[in-house]
Amino acid sequence: MNRKTDIVVVGSGIAGMTAALTAAQSGKKVTLLTHGVGSLAISSGSIDVLGYVNGKAVADPFAAMADLPENHPYRLVGEADVRASLDWLKELCGKAGMAMQAGEGNQQLVTVMGTLKPSWLTPLSFHAEAIEDVLRVAVVSVEDMKDVHPGLIIDQLQRYPALAKKEFVKAILPNPIQQAHRNVTPLDIARFVERPEGLQWLKDSLAPYAKLYPVLLLPPILGMKHSQKIWEQLCSALNVKIVEMVSIPPGVAGLRLREVMKKALNEAGVYLVENTEVVRSEVEQGACKALTTVATGGENRWEADSFIIATGGLLGGGIGTAPGKAWETIFGLPLDMPENTEEWSSPSIFGDSLFARMGVKVNEALKPVDAEGSVILNNVRFAGRILGGYDFATEKSGHGVALATGWHAGTLAGKE
Amino acid sequence: MKHTTVVIIGGGATGIGILRDLSMRGVKAILLEQGGIASGASSRYHGLLHSGGRYAVKDNEAAKECIEENMILRRIGKECVEESEGFFVLTQQDDPDFEKPWVEACGRAGITAEQVDVKEALRLEPALDPTIRAVYRVPDSSVDGFRLVWHNAMSARRYGGEMLTHHEVIAIEQEAGKVKGVRARNTMTGEELRISCDMVVNAAGSWAAKIVQLVGLEVGVQPDRGTLIAFNHRFTSRIINRLHQSSDGDIFVPHGSITILGTTSFHADRPDAHDVPTADILKLLDIGEVLIPNLRSYRILRAFAGTRPLYVPKGAAAGRGASRGFHVSDHSEEGLEGMVSIFGGKFTTYRLMAEKLCDLVCQKLGVHAECRTAIEPIIESASPEMLEKAAKYFPVHGVPLAANRLGEAFPVVVEKAAAMKSNPLLCECEMVSRAEIEYVAADPASQNLTDVRLRTRLGMGTCQGTYCSLRTIGALTECNTPFAMSPADNLRDFLQERWKGLRPALWGLQAREMDLGRAVYAATLNIDGAKNEQKN
Amino acid sequence: MNHNTNLDKCVACSTCVVQCPVSEVTSKFIGPRMLGPASQRFRLLNDGEDNSLSYCTNCKNCDISCPHGVDISNINMLARAEYCREHRPSFRDWVLAHGELEAKLVRYLPTFLANMGQANPITKLLLSRLGISPKADLPKFAPKQxxxxxxxxxxxxxxxxxxxxxxxxxxxxxxxxxxxxxxxxxxxxxxxxxxxxxxxxxxxxxxxxxxxxxxxxxxxxxxxxxxxxxxxxxxxxxxxxxxxxxxxxxxxxxxxxxxxxxxxxxxxxxxxVIECIERGELDPASAAVQTPLDIIYHAPCHLRAQGIGLPGFDILRMLPGVNAVNADAGCCGISGSYGFKKEKYDIAMAVGSKLFETIKDSGIELVSTECGTCKVQIMHGTGKSVAHPLSILRQRLEGSN
The missing domain is CATH 1.20.1050 (Glutathione S-transferase Yfyf (Class Pi); Chain A, domain 2)
Structure with a gap:
């Protein structure tokens, strides 16, 4: 089968969805090809912009951007577009009833490891500054929730000098859902709390703690679609400040954000094709004509005027690797990596590693360029982790780069 | 100061085997191990319980020992042995003239080597190269090194044996040409400990030379690095050997949920040469492909290396050519009474080695007691009733795994699980439940997450620690397990240890896995940034 | 395809667990990852099968969501087939599986007998004894096949x-x-x-x-x-x-x-049909009926799993006067015969509840979907009428009905 649209976007992580939406909002017909749902569904759902540069914590990510290397995606996109993309998401989420807010500088979110993690734009329920002003904090979990252990969280939080003197208490709520050998994850409870009987359960279970502790730290369990409303209701009914903690996959807040974006895609008329893997590209005279996909059987050809590739990095499948080799998986663009795999990584797991920064080299329009800087494919843009030049994990810049580059690529393609 | 009759140095298969044997003979003994139990070569090898086929031509005596011990271990350690049998496969690249002498040598050693029709062999093992020329069935088995050593340790404890892990021996005290005691340092706390004793047994494997140096002697123990690859799933049901003069990369051992491909042989300059060069992995893959053509499409979980403690008397061959036999040394011949060492050998014959050494120790101590280790099962098997009960608290595949891993402790853990409100799997990849982890962590021998891992297989499956390490450190902190390290440091240490095995094979599917691990621990949980911000 | 190679692709990211509609509504199901690639590593080693194997509906949302190309549902279906070689399925499952044979037999009966009063209490009781939920609306045999x-x-x-x-x-x-x-x-x-x-x-x-x-x-x-x-x-x-x-x-x-x-x-x-339209063999623009019509479209999971997009929805959108919106609300829950089973009925209804709500909230009276059993479930869950996109196309082109 052969289909034609204005723009084909590949990948439905935050970068792909943002690119598809912004392009569609410019009036383009957009087809979004996806192979799996992208890492937003398993992420913590907060937009980290920049937490560390060269291992040093930064207070203001925008001020620190100047210290980033020239080929860093933020440098290519420019501060103004990074800010514009954040505003755009803020508006989108606000309209959907899930307000996202930034703080003065980087906010410190509490994680289920009992660590603090710098982030920028986050749902209101994650804002944790309330802890600073109080002495007594209850750390809440649910029985059998194996990813969230208040004992660990308290032990680790007290290792921060600023929190050492706080009075933390463990609060373990009874497990409200039956279970077999299944996990009880924050997602299970969040889905339960989304229902009226679940909300009532949570309110009743928290009430005794709310009387004694002005701040309650919770796993991300405050519902799904109506998380903000639930948060507001509980805070006001219990007269307490509730803070959700950042947790590991399955990502509750990431899924909330994904649902918001997915709904927007449907409303914007973006044509979503699921479960389809791009296997071939047709390139003529430096331009991509079409991409071919396979699914459970057969092939489909997708023509467009321009393409945005947001297929992710190693995890997402946008980057393929073999001993001593790495490449971009759709066009087969080789990534410049040493032949000896041992040189790819630092002996220390969170050290400065080449592989963590490997990716497609692009210009300011996010079009791929060769070593001399000449554009290789003039109607193709790359967005998100497929880009080289940054290490999302140690910088804490994953969603920030994905959002900014997705927005930049979608907006530029939309204007063409 | 503690007192005992014998101090054993080294908590590998041999040392723990000696501890059990002596304890069964009524000799008081304390074992000192610098790391965790079975953290050296006893867990850093392919896990093959040799039929002896591999040594039949070159060293028929060693082959005989293998087949005898193989049969004994199937009896006494059946929880640790998968009776998977083995194939010796003659490929297009192997010398067909080797076949006949090999079959004859197997016959001489008492190893049943039964020819299997190639078609039938391919039906049984479809992953094998279809162009193979001949196949023989032998009684190879796979054996879980960690588990066997631990079951021996549990049995030794039952007989009164004591063991101290994370205790490094720093001195052997002597008086008038006779050993008086041992000084050791707790590597976790730095505390020193003195134990007075009548005898010292040096069973430190690749570290044995270092121990001998403490008393000013020298010995020819040559560490020899063997690299191995662990794959994510079983792609054969049987152990697959090449039918040729034993060499690198010619054994596949399916093992629980994984397959191990081994091994290389390189001279190592130190006993803890556990780093894996990528070149070793590529070499193993090249060779392995001869037997299993699709090998590169399977996912590598990690690579690891161990050092064989080869005993090389002056002038003998080293490396692959060195004997796999063992040697018991009585240092009184060099003027030091009360110290014996055991060098060389291999896992399959650990029991025999312990028996021979204990015979010498008993003779020197004037103890008259028969060795019973070849007769008495190491642990008591789980009863069918207990397995049925466990099914309520463990997932279906987790029951036999837990029963076999825990051995005698299984009923205790089942009771513990029954008493808990629920018994979630903290490690989903290897199906390790909270009850098991809490039980193992409470053992004084467990000083960190890595010790817990060795005993439970926590973090050794598909995700290599991405999910289970947070859950485990959380659960253990929750129940106040007294680890010396802070939770975050313990976790970092654990992930770093896993990283060591991932990074030389950083490609393909496992590179994706590792990217997820970094996303969880660095991007989401910021355990890297927090290192400098928290007081650990 | 070697399904053991396939399981290697799983990085345990838990995306499938997040997207599995059955996991979402019941804890009786251990979830796609655990039942699929995680258990498969042990199926190669041990016997035994998890009780929740029968809870997978084979809806394929795990495969659709998996970023790594693991076809989890197939691992589960192969395991189920393996299990059923040793353990015969129930008579109820035989009945539900052999609908074709039953349809052949009832051909010779008058319709009212064939559908033998599925609403009458005695039939309901019999079905219930058999293990078919008395609450389910079984599809009715057509008067003429x-x-x-x-x-x-x-x-x-x-x-x-x-x-x-x-x-x-x-x-x-x-x-x-x-x-x-x-x-x-x-x-x-x-x-x-x-x-x-x-x-x-x-x-x-x-x-x-x-x-x-x-x-x-x-x-x-x-x-x-x-x-x-x-x-x-x-x-x-x-x-x-x-x-x-x-x-x-x-x-x-x-x-x-x-x-x-x-x-x-x-x-x-x-x-x-779309290709016919592209070739000019059919022309939706020339439809005889162009009066306004609101349609809410439901994409069957088994269509989404094929990676061909939503051609039925595209056809609806080409029709003049038709305003078609995509419900985009996930699985309807029925999964063939799954939702008819007594012990699964409530699960199927809970899975479908999001879709039912979306349809009801839309205020649109006509639902369109390609899948027959999705249609049965949507009618059961919403009371709305459901038509196949091609039936709508014919009606609009022909001007009949």
């Missing part, structure tokens, strides 16, 4: 082009009119439609209920018939997403059959 209708229908003469129609059980026994609508459309586009008697049930209900051998026989017959037409260069196509998917998955379940047959890929009628 498709093969009879098709044989009685005279196609226009002089059609030079040809397509082969694989009707599938639902069209055959319960919704013959949809099949006839397709025949009408094809005739209009200039195609003569063949519908060989040798085609039998695709095998989905058989395989998922544990009747591997029966499914295999059907697959062999279907593939042989299909190969015949492929050799002549005549396209073979189906209306039913689940039948299409099953054909495409024959290589997984029956690799030997697929190897002999060559391609197992069956075409999609909706996609073919």
């Amino acid at each position: 498709f093969p009879a209708m098709f044989k009685a229908y005279k196609q226009p003469e002089g059609l030079t082009k040809k397509v082969v129609f694989y009707p599938g059980c639902f069209v055959k026994a319960y919704a013959p009119q949809v099949g006839m609508d397709f025949v009408w459309l094809m005739n209009k586009a200039g195609y003569y439609v063949e519908c060989p008697d040798t085609f039998s049930c695709c095998g989905t209900p058989l395989y998922t209920n544990g009747f591997e051998e029966d499914a295999r026989k059907n697959a062999a017959a279907n593939l042989m018939e299909m190969a015949k037409w492929h050799n002549e260069g005549v396209p073979v196509m189906s209306l039913c997403p689940s039948c299409q998917l099953m054909f495409k998955e024959y290589p997984v379940y029956f690799p030997d059959l697929a190897e002999t047959a060559g391609s197992t890929d069956i075409g999609d009628c909706m996609q073919f």
Whole structure:
């Protein structure tokens, strides 16, 4: 089968969805090809912009951007577009009833490891500054929730000098859902709390703690679609400040954000094709004509005027690797990596590693360029982790780069 | 100061085997191990319980020992042995003239080597190269090194044996040409400990030379690095050997949920040469492909290396050519009474080695007691009733795994699980439940997450620690397990240890896995940034 | 495809757990990752099977969501087939799996007898005893089944082009009119439609209920018939997403059959209609009826799993006057016969609740979807009328009804 649209976007992580939406909002017909749902569904759902540069914590990510290397995606996109993309998401989420807010500088979110993690734009329920002003904090979990252990969280939080003197208490709520050998994850409870009987359960279970502790730290369990409303209701009914903690996959807040974006895609008329893997590209005279996909059987050809590739990095499948080799998986663009795999990584797991920064080299329009800087494919843009030049994990810049580059690529393609 | 009759140095298969044997003979003994139990070569090898086929031509005596011990271990350690049998496969690249002498040598050693029709062999093992020329069935088995050593340790404890892990021996005290005691340092706390004793047994494997140096002697123990690859799933049901003069990369051992491909042989300059060069992995893959053509499409979980403690008397061959036999040394011949060492050998014959050494120790101590280790099962098997009960608290595949891993402790853990409100799997990849982890962590021998891992297989499956390490450190902190390290440091240490095995094979599917691990621990949980911000 | 190689692709990221509609509503199911790739590593080692194996609906949302290309549902279905080799499924499952045979038998009965008062309390009790939920609305046998209708229908003469129609059980026994609508459309586009008697049930209900051998026989017959037409260069196509998917998955379940047959890929009628439109053989713009019509469309999971987009929805959007919106609210919950089973009924309804709500909230009265059992479930869950996109296309083009 052969289909034609204005723009084909590949990948439905935050970068792909943002690119598809912004392009569609410019009036383009957009087809979004996806192979799996992208890492937003398993992420913590907060937009980290920049937490560390060269291992040093930064207070203001925008001020620190100047210290980033020239080929860093933020440098290519420019501060103004990074800010514009954040505003755009803020508006989108606000309209959907899930307000996202930034703080003065980087906010410190509490994680289920009992660590603090710098982030920028986050749902209101994650804002944790309330802890600073109080002495007594209850750390809440649910029985059998194996990813969230208040004992660990308290032990680790007290290792921060600023929190050492706080009075933390463990609060373990009874497990409200039956279970077999299944996990009880924050997602299970969040889905339960989304229902009226679940909300009532949570309110009743928290009430005794709310009387004694002005701040309650919770796993991300405050519902799904109506998380903000639930948060507001509980805070006001219990007269307490509730803070959700950042947790590991399955990502509750990431899924909330994904649902918001997915709904927007449907409303914007973006044509979503699921479960389809791009296997071939047709390139003529430096331009991509079409991409071919396979699914459970057969092939489909997708023509467009321009393409945005947001297929992710190693995890997402946008980057393929073999001993001593790495490449971009759709066009087969080789990534410049040493032949000896041992040189790819630092002996220390969170050290400065080449592989963590490997990716497609692009210009300011996010079009791929060769070593001399000449554009290789003039109607193709790359967005998100497929880009080289940054290490999302140690910088804490994953969603920030994905959002900014997705927005930049979608907006530029939309204007063409 | 503690007192005992014998101090054993080294908590590998041999040392723990000696501890059990002596304890069964009524000799008081304390074992000192610098790391965790079975953290050296006893867990850093392919896990093959040799039929002896591999040594039949070159060293028929060693082959005989293998087949005898193989049969004994199937009896006494059946929880640790998968009776998977083995194939010796003659490929297009192997010398067909080797076949006949090999079959004859197997016959001489008492190893049943039964020819299997190639078609039938391919039906049984479809992953094998279809162009193979001949196949023989032998009684190879796979054996879980960690588990066997631990079951021996549990049995030794039952007989009164004591063991101290994370205790490094720093001195052997002597008086008038006779050993008086041992000084050791707790590597976790730095505390020193003195134990007075009548005898010292040096069973430190690749570290044995270092121990001998403490008393000013020298010995020819040559560490020899063997690299191995662990794959994510079983792609054969049987152990697959090449039918040729034993060499690198010619054994596949399916093992629980994984397959191990081994091994290389390189001279190592130190006993803890556990780093894996990528070149070793590529070499193993090249060779392995001869037997299993699709090998590169399977996912590598990690690579690891161990050092064989080869005993090389002056002038003998080293490396692959060195004997796999063992040697018991009585240092009184060099003027030091009360110290014996055991060098060389291999896992399959650990029991025999312990028996021979204990015979010498008993003779020197004037103890008259028969060795019973070849007769008495190491642990008591789980009863069918207990397995049925466990099914309520463990997932279906987790029951036999837990029963076999825990051995005698299984009923205790089942009771513990029954008493808990629920018994979630903290490690989903290897199906390790909270009850098991809490039980193992409470053992004084467990000083960190890595010790817990060795005993439970926590973090050794598909995700290599991405999910289970947070859950485990959380659960253990929750129940106040007294680890010396802070939770975050313990976790970092654990992930770093896993990283060591991932990074030389950083490609393909496992590179994706590792990217997820970094996303969880660095991007989401910021355990890297927090290192400098928290007081650990 | 080697499913043990496939399990290697799983990085345990838990995306499938997040997206699994069954995991979302019941804790009786251990979830796609644990049942699929995680357990598979141990199936190669130990015997034993988790109780929750039967809770997987085979809806394929795990496969759709997996970023790493693991076809988790197939691992589960293969494990179920393996399990059922040793443990015979229940009589209830036999009944639900062998709908085709039952449909053949009831052909000779008058409709009122065939549907023997599924609403009457005694029948309900009998069904309940059998293990079929008395709350479920079983589909009703049509007064005249498709093969009879098709044989009685005279196609226009002089059609030079040809397509082969694989009707599938639902069209055959319960919704013959949809099949006839397709025949009408094809005739209009200039195609003569063949519908060989040798085609039998695709095998989905058989395989998922544990009747591997029966499914295999059907697959062999279907593939042989299909190969015949492929050799002549005549396209073979189906209306039913689940039948299409099953054909495409024959290589997984029956690799030997697929190897002999060559391609197992069956075409999609909706996609073919779009191609007809692109070639100018059909023209939606010229529809006889252009009055405004709101439609809410539900994409069947087994269509989404095929990676071909939503051709039925595209057709609706091409029709003048039609305002079609995509419900985009996930699985309807029925999964073939799953939702009829007594112990699964509530799960199926809970899975479908999001879709039902979305449809009700939209205020739109007409629902459209390609899948027959999705239709049954949506009608049961919302009380709205549900039409096949091709039936709507015919109505708009023809101006009938």
